[in-house]
Amino acid sequence: MKREQFGRGxxxxxxxxxxxxxxxxxxxxxxxxxxxxxxxxxxxxxxAMTPEMERSLIRxxxxxxxxxxxxxxYLMGLSHFDLGYSYxxxxxxxxxxxxxxxxxxxxxxxxxxxxxxxxxxxxxxxxYRRGExxxxxxxxxxxxxxxFPDFFIGILLLLLFGVALGIAPLSGAITPYAGLEGFGYLExxxxxxxxxxxxxxxxxxxxIYLLTRNTIVSLMGESFILTAKAKGCSExxxxxxxxxxxxxxxxxxxxxxxxxxxLTGALFIEIIFSYPGVGSVLNTAxxxxxxxxxQGILLLITVAVLTANLIVDLLYSRLDPRVRYAH
Amino acid sequence: MxxxxxxxxxxxxxxxxxxxxxxxDAGDSLSVVGESGAGKTTLGLCIMGLATGRVSGEVRFKGxxxxxxxxxxxxxxxGREIAMVFQNVEDALDPVQRIQDxxxxxxxxxxxxxxxxxxxxxxxxxxSVGLNGDKARAYPHQLSGGERQRVLISMALANDPxxxxxxxxxxxxxxxxxxxxxxxxxxxxxxxxxxxxTHDLSLAAGLTEQMAVLYxxxxxxxxxxxxxxxxxxxxxxxxxIRSYPGMTMTKDLQGIPGRMDHCLEGCPFHKRCTQRIEICxxxxxxLRKIDGRLIACHRGGxxxxxxxxxxHKSFDSCFALCDINLTLYEGxxxxxVGESGSGKSTLSRVIMGLYDQDRxxxxxxxxxxxxxxxxxxxxxxxIFQNPKESVSHxxxxxxxxxxxxxxQKKGDREERLIRAKEVLDxxxxxxxxxxxxxYPHQLSGGExxxxxxxxxxxxxxxxxxADEPTSALDPSVQAKILKLLMDLQEEMGLAMLFxxxxxxxxxxxxxxxxxxxxxxxxxxxxxxEVLSHPEHSYTRRLVDCAKSYQRDSxxxxxxxxxxxxxx
Numbered sequence: 001m002k003r004e005q006f007g008r009g010x011x012x013x014x015x016x017x018x019x020x021x022x023x024x025x026x027x028x029x030x031x032x033x034x035x036x037x038x039x040x041x042x043x044x045x046x047x048a049m050t051p052e053m054e055r056s057l058i059r060x061x062x063x064x065x066x067x068x069x070x071x072x073x074y075l076m077g078l079s080h081f082d083l084g085y086s087y088x089x090x091x092x093x094x095x096x097x098x099x100x101x102x103x104x105x106x107x108x109x110x111x112x113x114x115x116x117x118x119x120x121x122x123x124x125x126x127x128y129r130r131g132e133x134x135x136x137x138x139x140x141x142x143x144x145x146x147x148f149p150d151f152f153i154g155i156l157l158l159l160l161f162g163v164a165l166g167i168a169p170l171s172g173a174i175t176p177y178a179g180l181e182g183f184g185y186l187e188x189x190x191x192x193x194x195x196x197x198x199x200x201x202x203x204x205x206x207x208i209y210l211l212t213r214n215t216i217v218s219l220m221g222e223s224f225i226l227t228a229k230a231k232g233c234s235e236x237x238x239x240x241x242x243x244x245x246x247x248x249x250x251x252x253x254x255x256x257x258x259x260x261x262x263l264t265g266a267l268f269i270e271i272i273f274s275y276p277g278v279g280s281v282l283n284t285a286x287x288x289x290x291x292x293x294x295q296g297i298l299l300l301i302t303v304a305v306l307t308a309n310l311i312v313d314l315l316y317s318r319l320d321p322r323v324r325y326a327h
Numbered sequence: 328m329x330x331x332x333x334x335x336x337x338x339x340x341x342x343x344x345x346x347x348x349x350x351x352d353a354g355d356s357l358s359v360v361g362e363s364g365a366g367k368t369t370l371g372l373c374i375m376g377l378a379t380g381r382v383s384g385e386v387r388f389k390g391x392x393x394x395x396x397x398x399x400x401x402x403x404x405x406g407r408e409i410a411m412v413f414q415n416v417e418d419a420l421d422p423v424q425r426i427q428d429x430x431x432x433x434x435x436x437x438x439x440x441x442x443x444x445x446x447x448x449x450x451x452x453x454x455s456v457g458l459n460g461d462k463a464r465a466y467p468h469q470l471s472g473g474e475r476q477r478v479l480i481s482m483a484l485a486n487d488p489x490x491x492x493x494x495x496x497x498x499x500x501x502x503x504x505x506x507x508x509x510x511x512x513x514x515x516x517x518x519x520x521x522x523x524x525t526h527d528l529s530l531a532a533g534l535t536e537q538m539a540v541l542y543x544x545x546x547x548x549x550x551x552x553x554x555x556x557x558x559x560x561x562x563x564x565x566x567x568i569r570s571y572p573g574m575t576m577t578k579d580l581q582g583i584p585g586r587m588d589h590c591l592e593g594c595p596f597h598k599r600c601t602q603r604i605e606i607c608x609x610x611x612x613x614l615r616k617i618d619g620r621l622i623a624c625h626r627g628g629x630x631x632x633x634x635x636x637x638x639h640k641s642f643d644s645c646f647a648l649c650d651i652n653l654t655l656y657e658g659x660x661x662x663x664v665g666e667s668g669s670g671k672s673t674l675s676r677v678i679m680g681l682y683d684q685d686r687x688x689x690x691x692x693x694x695x696x697x698x699x700x701x702x703x704x705x706x707x708x709x710i711f712q713n714p715k716e717s718v719s720h721x722x723x724x725x726x727x728x729x730x731x732x733x734x735q736k737k738g739d740r741e742e743r744l745i746r747a748k749e750v751l752d753x754x755x756x757x758x759x760x761x762x763x764x765x766y767p768h769q770l771s772g773g774e775x776x777x778x779x780x781x782x783x784x785x786x787x788x789x790x791x792x793a794d795e796p797t798s799a800l801d802p803s804v805q806a807k808i809l810k811l812l813m814d815l816q817e818e819m820g821l822a823m824l825f826x827x828x829x830x831x832x833x834x835x836x837x838x839x840x841x842x843x844x845x846x847x848x849x850x851x852x853x854x855x856e857v858l859s860h861p862e863h864s865y866t867r868r869l870v871d872c873a874k875s876y877q878r879d880s881x882x883x884x885x886x887x888x889x890x891x892x893x894x
Contacts, residue, residue: 222418223413223414223415223417223418223419224418224419224420224421224422226377226413226419227413227419227420227421227479227482228421229375229377229405230375230377230405230406230410230411230413230483231405231406231410231432231433231436231482231485232402232403232404232405232406232407232433232436232437233402233432233436234402234436237432242421245421245423245424246421246422246423249423319423320422320423321422321423321466321468321469322422322466322468
């Protein structure tokens with residue numbers, strides 16, 4: 001009975017949160033200075049524009065209707081998964097986003113996996129060797145790296161590998177009009193992905209690494225590690241199957257919390273590398289004051305973050321029997 | 328089979344173990360006791376090769392020096408030949424793995440067996456420690472403390488090791504669980520070399536044959552567990568036992584003054600020891616065999632302060648004392664009990680030299696006592712039954728306390744005054760000018776007795792003869808005076824000959840008791856032993872009389888309730 005109350009309460013919380021998010025999604029873009037017409041067609045175009053044209057555009061963009069009406073339309077659209085119509089791309093918002101989403105998923109997904117895996121492994125190895133030279137070197141270099149903002153690392157890598165050394169493409173996700181297929185296509189995609197991915201990983205790595213290392217350092221003092229040693233466990237097994245497995249618990253939570261950060265990071269990185277993902281689209285949409293598109297992308301990000309949190313919760317109960325059996 | 332030679336462990340500057348020597352054969356069980364921080368756990372970890380500090384010395388096991396073999400070789404031995412159960416049952420098991428898997432891991436590491444075989448053995452092991460199949464798939468947090476301890480034991484026994492080290496194995500268990508687990512431990516250590524690290528003396532007594540007392544990284548006493556507990560010879564061992572609340576202990580708990588200091592020159596215990604001499608500060612005492620046990624003490628253990636041999640005393644033709652033999656050790660209270668006229672007070676007066684003995688010897692600190700000179704009275708002092716009579720009514724507080732110092736001409740006037748204030752502070756009296764000017768009739772009975780004690784302490788005696796010191800005081804004051812005396816004993820190592828006819832009182836303040844009847848000691852021994860199993864019929868009668876108050880009160884309780892009577 002108590003559990004039921006809890007469930008009902010949390011569902012109510014989610015509804016309130018969702019409503020707040022919809023409202024914010026709707027209001028925030030409209031609070032930006034400027035309007036779509038100026039943004040899309042520019043000042044000069046507006047001078048040439050006849051009042052009739054302007055009126056028809058305004059009607060087309062539904063800017064003549066009140067906020068309440070717009071909100072109503074927005075919510076009605078949402079209720080049957082219609083995100084609206086992009087002013088700028090002249091296309092359904094959902095198809096614009098779907099066109100860009102695979103690239104972003106590829107970039108952020110890989111960055112998340114690589115940064116987490118690498119961070120955990122480095123953290124375990126470094127925490128196990130606490131105070132040794134290797135540990136101190138890794139701590140120092142990763143602290144140094146995670147001090148930079150994402151875009152700065154991106155620009156640095158771009159200048160170094162793309163401009164100075166010329167071994168990486170400067171922009172895009174594929175070489176346009178190359179007509180590559182099969183392995184060549186894959187190679188091309190990876191080549192384009194390398195720099196943006198590296199910059200995202202480098203930025204994300206520090207946090208995961210430091211947390212894992214700290215967790216390992218404190219776990220190494222726990223009695224169960226001593227028990228494992230007394231059993232005669234090998235060093236590898238102590239590091240990974242005992243300390244490592246236990247360190248996953250806080251690291252998973254933290255990774256869940258880092259996902260929004262990862263998404264904003266991807267936004268900047270995509271812009272720097274002109275990577276055709278959702279970040280670039282959002283950039284364009286912002287510049288064009290393309291309200292429906294902005295709303296759509298913000299909604300997508302919100303849903304992604306919520307989903308990520310849900311996955312973390314589920315994962316956590318898989319990882320920790322104490323949570324699994326708590327209810 | 329397991330030999331430890333001059334084992335030292337240091338963390339930076341701090342030496343945790345400062346030269347441990349132990350020799351254990353198959354089947355030996357040794358408990359290592361001592362306060363927290365004595366280095367007990369570090370000793371266990373050293374044998375496991377898991378100590379983190381700088382380790383030197385030798386740990387020989389089956390002919391190999393464990394400190395010299397490679398980490399990989401040592402790892403293969405851990406759990407297979409030497410196993411350890413750690414303290415802290417709460418988190419000694421990996422929280423995210425099923426207990427069966429954890430035990431299986433212990434088997435799997437040292438055996439080439441198939442997964443199903445290992446699982447079967449793990450289940451069998453769990454059964455053997457009393458955990459049935461449905462617990463096997465549980466996680467540690469689903470088990471109680473006792474069950475977790477069982478899992479830890481089964482894990483340690485998984486590969487049938489030759490050496491089993493148990494570190495505070497019952498620290499977090501309740502009494503009933505502890506009793507169950509104790510049985511399991513007993514069967515677990517049978518036939519192996521076992522090392523039980525604990526500060527729980529009853530656990531040590533229940534599990535092990537031998538006991539080693541560790542203090543600040545050195546062993547100070549080793550012997551048979553039962554002997555060590557019933558007759559501690561090192562002052563530290565006695566201090567540990569006195570601070571342990573055992574069910575058979577009758578004397579009030581006393582602690583050990585001061586705190587452990589690791590970086591001392593000389594004897595590690597000398598700062599807290601009440602019988603230290605010059606050499607204790609300079610030289611480290613080595614473990615020596617004394618009376619069938621090993622003691623590291625320059626003074627050969629707790630020294631006998633007063634020895635009385637074949638003492639006779641008669642007044643005219645009437646025997647007052649007949650062949651009295653007793654030994655009073657440093658820092659110990661011997662209660663002298665018996666009815667009026669049994670010779671208790673005569674004995675104390677003979678010791679003080681108020682009467683001469685007819686025959687027999689009185690030996691104080693190894694020296695035959697002849698004439699009672701100033702040196703004697705600065706070692707032995709007496710307090711009496713009625714303080715208002717024993718403190719002259721013509722002297723104010725200050726004069727009374729200064730008197731012994733003046734008589735013995737100790738220091739100049741300034742120093743005497745300082746000393747007088749010191750001892751008044753010792754007995755928890757104020758030393759304001761107003762108080763110092765008071766005369767006995769202006770003070771309460773308890774205060775005058777405190778003044779009398781302060782006067783007795785002024786010369787820094789080692790032996791205090793207390794002749795019915797509290798019988799003239801009301802119970803609450805009596806309790807405070809007795810507490811004071813016990814505290815003084817704890818701090819200064821004061822030995823006390825406590826003359827009383829009150830058995831219940833003797834029970835609470837004394838370590839040993841001597842029962843006197845018609846000038847003879849008819850029974851003598853540890854107070855709890857003598858009072859719980861009196862052998863002499865006279866002792867039995869005394870004990871029975873002392874108990875009668877309780878029996879009466881029980882009878883009163885057993886009377887039918889007035890309310891339940893109809894009408």
